[in-house]
Amino acid sequence: MTVKHSQAYVQTPLIESPYLSAINGCNVYLKLENTQPSGSFKLRGLGTLVSQRVNSSPKVHFFTSSGGNAGLAVATAARSYQKPCTVVVPSTTKQAMIRRLEKLGAEVIVHGNQWSEADRYLREELMTSTPDNVDAVYCHPFDDPVVWEGHSTMVDEIASQLNAKPDAVILSVGGGGLYNGVIKGMERNGWLDSVPVIAVETEGAPTLHKSIEAGKNIVLPEIKTVATSLGAAYVTKTTLDNAMNKSQTKSVLVTDKEATSAVYQFADDHKFVIEPACGAALAIGYEDKLKGLVDLKPTSNVVVIVCGGCAVPVDQLASMKP
Known part of the structure; x- marks a missing residue:
C-alpha cells in the first residue's frame, strides 16, 4: 500500500x-x-522535482539514469505518488541495487558500461520512443x-x-x-x-x-x-x-x-x-x-x-x- x-x-x-x-x-x-x-x-531534490511534475499529465512517467542513490530517490518518490518510473543503469550496477529499485516498483533497464552511456540511451532512445500521450519527465541526478x-x-x-x-x-x-x-x-x-x-x-x-x-x-x-x-x-x-x-x-x-x-x-x-x-x-x-x-x-x-x-x-x- x-x-x-x-x-x-x-x-x-x-x-x-x-x-x-x-x-x-x-x-x-x-x-x-x-x-x-x-x-x-537525494530524495529532497528529486522528490521535489517529482512532486512538481506529478500532476502535469494523467500519464506522467519518470525517467532517470542513476543506479545509485538518485535512482532510489526517484523510484521512492514516484512510488509515493503511485506513478511509473524507469531507471536505466550501467552494467557495473550491483544486483543488490537493481533488486532494491525493482522492489520500489521501478522498471530497471541495464545498458552501457558507464553512467554516461546509460544516460544517453535513456534520453536519446528510450524517452523519445514513449507514446505521444505520455509525459516523459527526465530526472537528472544532480544538475x-x-x-x-x-x-x-x-x-x-x-x-x-x-x-x-x-x-x-x-x-x-x-x-x-x-x-x-x-x-x-x-x-x-x-x-x-x-x-x-x-x-x-x-x-x-x-x-x-x-x-x-x-x-x-x-x-x-x-x-x-x-x-x-x-x-x-x-x-x-x-x-x-x-x-x-x-x-x-x-x-x-x-x-x-x-x-x-x-x-x-x-x-x-x-x-x-x-x-x-x-x-x-x-x-x-x-x-x-x-x-x-x-x-x-x-x-x-x-x-x-x-x-x-x-x-x-x-x-x-x-x-x-x-
Whole structure:
C-alpha cells in the first residue's frame, strides 16, 4: 500500500554527536539525511522535482539514469505518488541495487558500461520512443535548479532546529547538487557571507578541488575512489561559481582510508550504516581536521550533513575498521 504525500521527503533530525564534539572541542551536530525514506538526501531534490511534475499529465512517467542513490530517490518518490518510473543503469550496477529499485516498483533497464552511456540511451532512445500521450519527465541526478531548491530545504530545517547560525557546515561534494542546494539555503537564511562551507572530496575524485585550482570547470580523465557516489567527472557550472564567487567555501580532500574509517566509526558511535561518500564529510571530524580549517571555540556549532547512501552492505563494515 502506498500513501500520497504533499512531498516525498521528510524533515530529518539534527542531533549533537558527543563523540565528534569531544574530538573537535566544540559542538558538532549531525543533519541525518540518511533517515530519508530513500536512504539519502537525494530524495529532497528529486522528490521535489517529482512532486512538481506529478500532476502535469494523467500519464506522467519518470525517467532517470542513476543506479545509485538518485535512482532510489526517484523510484521512492514516484512510488509515493503511485506513478511509473524507469531507471536505466550501467552494467557495473550491483544486483543488490537493481533488486532494491525493482522492489520500489521501478522498471530497471541495464545498458552501457558507464553512467554516461546509460544516460544517453535513456534520453536519446528510450524517452523519445514513449507514446505521444505520455509525459516523459527526465530526472537528472544532480544538475537541475529544481533539485537544488529541494535540497535547500535542509538548511531551513537546520536554522529552525539549531535556533542559531552555525559556525561552519561540512558536506561531501560529487557533482554539486547537494552543495548547490546548501548554498541556496544559506543565502536564503542570510548565512552566506559569514558561515564557511567545508566541501569535501576524496583524493581519487577531486573534481571541484581541481576545478577551483584551474579556475574553470574541468573533466576528470579518471576516477579512482571507493566513494563511488562522489565519482562525478565534472561539477555543475553553478557549483564552481558558488565556490569561487558566492561563498566562503574551503575545498578539502581526504583519503579513501579516512572516508571508510569514518563509515566504521560512525556506525559504531551512532548505529547508522552510510557510504564512504558520506564518510568523506565525517572524516573531517573524526580525523580532527576542523581546527586547521576554521577558528573554533568550545561554544562553536558545526553542522555535518550526513548525506547517507545505500551502497554499503552491512557485511562490508568489518573491512572498513581502522
